[in-house]
Amino acid sequence: QSALTQPPSASGSPGQSVTISCTGTSSDIGGYNYVSWYQQHPGKAPKLMIYDVTKRPSGVPDRFSGSKSGNTASLTVSGLQAEDEADYYCSSYAGSSTVFGGGTKLTVL
Amino acid sequence: QVQLVQSGAEVKEPGASVKVSCKASGYTFTGYAISWVRQAPGQGLEWMGWVSAYNGNTNYARKLLDRVTMTTDPSTSTAYMELRNLRSDDTAVFYCARDAGYNGYEFFDYWGQGTLVTVSS
Numbered sequence: 437q438s439a440l441t442q443p444p445s446a447s448g449s450p451g452q453s454v455t456i457s458c459t460g461t462s463s464d465i466g467g468y469n470y471v472s473w474y475q476q477h478p479g480k481a482p483k484l485m486i487y488d489v490t491k492r493p494s495g496v497p498d499r500f501s502g503s504k505s506g507n508t509a510s511l512t513v514s515g516l517q518a519e520d521e522a523d524y525y526c527s528s529y530a531g532s533s534t535v536f537g538g539g540t541k542l543t544v545l
Numbered sequence: 546q547v548q549l550v551q552s553g554a555e556v557k558e559p560g561a562s563v564k565v566s567c568k569a570s571g572y573t574f575t576g577y578a579i580s581w582v583r584q585a586p587g588q589g590l591e592w593m594g595w596v597s598a599y600n601g602n603t604n605y606a607r608k609l610l611d612r613v614t615m616t617t618d619p620s621t622s623t624a625y626m627e628l629r630n631l632r633s634d635d636t637a638v639f640y641c642a643r644d645a646g647y648n649g650y651e652f653f654d655y656w657g658q659g660t661l662v663t664v665s666s
Contacts, residue, residue: 439589468651470646470651470652472651472652472653474590474653481640481656481657481658481659482582482590482640482642482653482656483656484645484652484653484654487645487651487652487654488651488652493654525589525590527590527592527652529646529650529651532604533592533604533606533607533650534580534592534650534651535592536582536589536590536591536592537589538589539589539590
């Protein structure tokens with residue numbers, strides 16, 4: 437199972453919005469509504485930010501939102517804050533496995 | 546509160562095996578499966594496989610089928626991941642993660658702190 441495709445980097449100024457894309461195939465993103473997004477700060481474990489494409493776990497700010505169209509999922513971070521600077525990974529259920537994206541480093545300028 | 550606490554860092558020679566533990570607390574252990582995810586230095590996340598804490602069923606990533614074994618011990622609320630015949634490219638941080646999905650490995654809501662395994666002669 438190939439990794440999902442994410443842009444290596446994204447950036448925005450404080451208060452702005454940024455969207456990170458995640459492209460897969462009909463065997464993963466396009467075939468299931470089980471896309472999740474994880475935030476990882478350096479040296480830390482990943483943290484679940486979005487699951488089931490659009491749902492936010494308790495405690496995750498509503499500045500974070502997810503969507504999907506066809507084989508591409510997206511994570512939007514609105515009202516960027518300094519603490520949002522981190523690596524972001526998408527993930528999708530793929531039937532017999534789970535596949536992750538290569539990660540996007542989000543820089544808050 | 547839910548916690549997953551993993552065993553400490555390991556250094557292994559090529560060809561050896563490593564067994565990483567993940568002790569769960571704060572929830573009913575047998576009510577959730579555990580997935581294992583690894584991250585090579587400077588690289589992304591890679592799902593390794595899944596083990597049901599309820600009945601021990603497993604599902605491994607195809608590329609690791611012949612080298613990995615995942616088990617659980619409900620009596621101690623601990624999950625284990627053993628990787629055999631280690632190679633240098635197995636050097637990574639290994640994470641256990643609680644599977645909060647519906648059929649298995651749809652998403653992971655709590656993660657261990659990670660265990661660094663270094664493979665070097």
